[in-house]
Amino acid sequence: MxxxxxxxxxxxxxxxxxxxxxxxxxxxxxxxxxxxxxxxxxxxxxxxxxxxxxxxxxxxxxxxxxxxxxxxxxxxxxxxxxxxxxxxxxxxxxxxxxxxxxxxxxxxxxxxxxxxxxxxxxxxxxxxxxxxxxxxxxxxxxxxxxxxxxxxxxxxxxxxxxxxxxxxxxxxxxxxxxxxxxxxxxxxxCRDTPGFIANRIGTLWLQSAINHAVDLRLTIEEADAVVGRPMGIPKTGVFGLIDLVGLDLMPHVANSLLATLPEGDAYRALHREHGTITGLIAAGRTGRKSGKGGFYTRAKDAEGNSLKRAIDLWTGEDRPSAKPSLESLDLGSRNLRALAEHPDRGGRYARAVLLDTLAYAASLVPEIADDVTAVDAAMRLGYAWKYGPFELIDRLGPGWLAAALRAADRPVPPLLELAGERPFYRTEAGTLQFLGLDGDYHDVVRPEGVLLLADVKRRSKPLARNGSASLWDIGDGVACLEFHTKMNAMDPDILALIGKAVGMGRKGAFRALVIHNEGSHFSAGANLGLALFAANIAAWGEIEGLVEGGQKAYRALREAPFPVVGAPSGMALGGGCEVLLHCDAVQAHAESYIGLVEVGVGLIPGWGGCTTMLRRWSAAPGLPKGPMPPLSKVFEMISTAQVAKSAFEAREMLLLREGDGITMNRDRLLADAKARALALVEGYEAPKPGTLRVAGPTGQAALRLAVDGFAQLGKATPHDVVVCGYLAETLTGGARGDFIDETPEDAILKLERQSFMALVRHPATLARVEHMLETGRPLRN
The missing domain is CATH 3.40.50.720 (NAD(P)-binding Rossmann-like Domain)
Structure with a gap:
């Protein structure tokens, strides 16, 4: 580790x-x-x-x-x-x-x-x-x-x-x-050069994007849409990014660069002051931090609804924000070259910004860095680009870019001439390689202690796979279960592969399992779209089968005869959190945001989340004796959809345990998790199903009374009261709950299923689910 x-x-x-x-x-x-x-x-x-x-x-x-x-x-x-x-x-x-x-x-x-x-x-x-x-x-x-x-x-x-x-x-x-x-x-x-790597290229990119938006008379919404998703840039685009970092920062960076850049540098030719930006800064509209907005602002209409407004680049006046409607954008989402070749204003804009930025990046190696991998890493991680400049060149084709520069009567950087038609990156014998300054390809070497699933996937085939998940051999008898749905949402195929993986492990295909993926988020929870579709056609049996299937799959993980280690990063919510709760250990990236958030869509955790959290808080040291203290902790956490804002907070909430590990560098997470799994192999024994001491009807009444009080204060909506009522019934063991006798965990799991099914039929829950899918925000009904 x-x-x-x-x-x-x-x-x-x-x-x-x-x-x-x-x-x-x-x-x-x-x-x-x-x-x-x-x-x-x-x-x-x-x-x-x-x-x-x-x-x-x-x-x-x-x-x-x-x-x-x-x-x-x-x-x-x-x-x-x-x-x-x-x-x-x-x-x-x-x-x-x-x-x-x-x-x-x-x-x-x-x-x-x-x-x-x-x-x-x-x-x-x-x-x-x-x-x-x-x-x-x-x-x-x-x-x-x-x-x-x-x-x-x-x-x-x-x-x-x-x-x-x-x-x-x-x-x-x-x-x-x-x-x-x-x-x-x-x-x-980096080399000791002005602006180093990221700001040297990024400043020119921003200047180019502003200049061409003005010259081609694009709105800022159109410019951000063209430069955003098609190029793998965050949805802020250019003008939204400047709002985020602050308009007033741009002149300082520009002046510092201009004071140190060599004569003839391309940035000097591109640098231009724009009256609209100068006016915004003078008015104190320096972006989000100013509270006054910048290129974009938020206003309220007469009914109190939030409205987005945007600046007009030529008049400097505010206007209602408008959705861009460029024909080229439809192409750009599928093919970057097609976008850059499109004749409309969006296509010409994309071509101009790409030629400026990528030619500049290619001209700076080896002045600013030893090789193209350093430049790409700097732009991906410093500016949150999905692709670095040389990865973008590969998407366009190095030969295409060189020809486009010649057609524009612009010089072709020597590095681009060296590449010719060859890509800057290739996979050879399962190893990622980059084109060096000597004209030969060289292996991309990872630092010691770094294991990336992407590298494993280049050199091997999965042990098992379906449309939603894959199982990989990561060496030393350890397998890795990877989710790869949209937002890594849990669906029947993932649950099926969990079951298959456990079966393979029982037969000796591997001796430990890590659950990990390299998506932006570990898992955003269950696939709500599938649930809503099934509910709309009254396929209640399908939904009940999904709930029961999830419980069985997760229980199989917990009771598997080999250690299972979860390795999350980013969001692990709802069903994604419940996967981790059923692992023997978790090695979490420090930036893991974990929580049981089902009440936000009118449901309660149905895949063992209620049961596991009751077990953990019942065993927590320092709490007063009796069933109510742990019950109150769990009820508060789930009913308010609390999410840990880091792995350290998750440990405090018992979503992670004291012995679970935290890795600061995401690139080291899989290696750390693998080491943790191997350390558990010798003498491993799966945990046995246990019992819980629940609060029974008396505890349920106390929780319902508290929720009613919040409702009277306006802190709980009518459907909050309904959802929390089912949550209270589940956590207290239902009508048969007894704080004197121990209650089998299976009984709480059964209540989870029953409560989930009752709520998923409720019109107010369906309204919450639909609203979440449409807007990404919870509905307070």
């Missing part, structure tokens, strides 16, 4: 850290270091600013801290009063204003207090390292590097690392290892 597999684990070189500068970035970096279990000193030149920053982060959403307890690891202080405390730190991160003179002055002060061998890094986004270390002692230069985090530091996986010619290799290794294993970052090593 990697060092990051356990809470608080980190390489011994970094035992205590410090961050200087308690702005948004500095405070966020300190929070992530604290999330990793490492004590961190947070200092700011403004007295009290660091302490205020910690309090602000505790209230922020999305939260910089993975758990409130992590905030206790941040020691706020004042730069002048507490400067001597920096002598205790192994790593000092500077995150002050982007001025080389102020940074160098701070470094000079640091030299007088920091201990020998301590590492100093700057979070600069654009200033070259050579400018930062100019005139400083050799000892400082040997311990100095750039660690460029992306905002917000907890959630953005990229860390750009820049070392100078004098930087100690062991200092680089220590920060790389700590950032990888403890902070969960993908570390991309």
């Amino acid at each position: 990697s060092a990051a597999g356990q809470e608080g684990a980190h390489p011994p070189a970094i035992r205590r850290a410090a961050v200087i500068g308690a702005g948004v970035m500095g405070a966020g970096i300190a929070a992530q270091i604290a999330n990793a279990g490492t004590p961190v000193l947070l200092l700011d030149i403004v007295p009290g600013a660091a302490a205020r920053a910690v309090q602000t982060m505790l209230k922020a959403d999305p939260a910089p801290f993975m758990h409130r307890a992590a905030a206790k690891r941040v020691q706020p202080g004042d730069l002048d009063a507490d400067f001597a405390k920096l002598a205790e730190c192994d790593w000092i991160v500077e995150a002050i204003v982007e001025r080389p003179d102020l940074k160098r002055a701070l470094y000079g002060r640091l030299e007088g207090v920091r201990k020998a061998g301590s590492i100093v890094s700057s979070n600069t986004s654009t200033i070259p390292l050579r400018d930062l270390t100019a005139g400083l002692p050799d000892r400082f230069a040997a311990d100095f590097l750039i660690t460029h985090f992306f905002n917000p530091p907890r959630y953005m996986r990229l860390l750009e690392l820049v070392a100078g010619p004098a930087t100690r290799p062991d200092a680089v290794a220590a920060i790389r290892d700590f950032a990888d294993r403890a902070l969960g970052k993908t570390v991309v090593e």
Whole structure:
């Protein structure tokens, strides 16, 4: 198991850290270091600013801290009063204003207090390292590097690392290892060039997208639609992304780049100021953070309904937002080249932005990075692109892009000429390879301790497969069950393959099972579309069969004669959460959002979620004796659809147990889970069905009374009362529940099925399901 597999684990070189500068970035970096279990000193030149920053982060959403307890690891202080405390730190991160003179002055002060061998890094986004270390002692230069985090530091996986010619290799290794294993970052090593990788390419991409939208007279909705999904860009597109990061940040980044970029750089030719953007900034409309909006705003109509408005790029006036209707968009969702070849404004826009961006990226290797894999990783993780620039070139065809550049009378970068018609990536003998600068293909080498399911799938065929799930051999007698439906929603085919996998394991096909996938989310729960369809045709038997089939499949996992380890990342909700509750152990990515959310669609957990949570809370230490304390905990959690906002919170809610592991780096999750599964093999015995002490009718009455009180206060809707009534009946053991005698778990499972079936027939539940499918939001009916 990697060092990051356990809470608080980190390489011994970094035992205590410090961050200087308690702005948004500095405070966020300190929070992530604290999330990793490492004590961190947070200092700011403004007295009290660091302490205020910690309090602000505790209230922020999305939260910089993975758990409130992590905030206790941040020691706020004042730069002048507490400067001597920096002598205790192994790593000092500077995150002050982007001025080389102020940074160098701070470094000079640091030299007088920091201990020998301590590492100093700057979070600069654009200033070259050579400018930062100019005139400083050799000892400082040997311990100095750039660690460029992306905002917000907890959630953005990229860390750009820049070392100078004098930087100690062991200092680089220590920060790389700590950032990888403890902070969960993908570390991309960059050359000491302006903007490094992601901002160098990303700034030109944004400028190109704005320029061509104006020149081709596209609305911002049209531009965002063209640049968004067809190119694998987040649905924010370009203008939505600028709103997210802040319009006022753009001039600062642009000016910093223009001050350091070489003459003749393509960005210099593209850079252009736009009056509409200047006017928005002057009016304080700098995006979402301003509260006034930016390119997009939210307003309310006379009835209080939220309306989206958008800026007109030419007049600067607000107008109601309009859905784009470009013919080229229909093609773009299926074929990027077809989009770029389409003659309408959307196609011409896509072609122009792609030519600018991809030609620029190709022209910068090897200036900014050793190979194309570093560039692609930086753009995927720093700008949340689905495909890096060279992966996009492969989707278009390198030969096509070169021909398009020639047709536009533009130079073809040497790297693109080198590729010719060959792709930048290929799979050879089951191994992913990239085209190197020498014209040969080279294997993509993963860091030690990284196991990716995508690599397993390239070199092997599944042990079993259907349309919704696959079973893979990941080595050493361990199999991996992968879901691959939309949002990895649970359906009958997944349940069937769970049963088949258990059967194969019983026959000795493998000795341990990991449940894991590399989708954005582990599982969003049961397939509500199937349930709604069955309900609309009154196929109640089909729904009941699905509920019973889920209980049987999950029980088979729990009672299998081999260990089962869940390895989630992203959302694990409803039925996806219940899968994890039936595993022998869970190795969760730190960014796992786990919860039983069925009440949001008018249902209760029907695949053992109620039963398992009752069992866990009944055995929880520290609770008063008797059936009511654990019952109250479980009822509150399920009735309010609580979701853990990190794996650490899930542990507090007993959705994870104390012995379950947490991995900070998602790329290490499968390897950690596999190691955990192997550690359980020797002497493994499956758990036996147990009994529970339930609260019975008295407890049920108490819960119903509490819900009625919430309804009278307007905190529970009429259908909330109905759903919570069934939940209360299930958790208390129904009419036959008895707090004196033990109740078999099977009896609670039966009540889960009965309550689920009663609710799924209710018109108000069907209305909730339909509303969720249409809008993605719960209906309060």
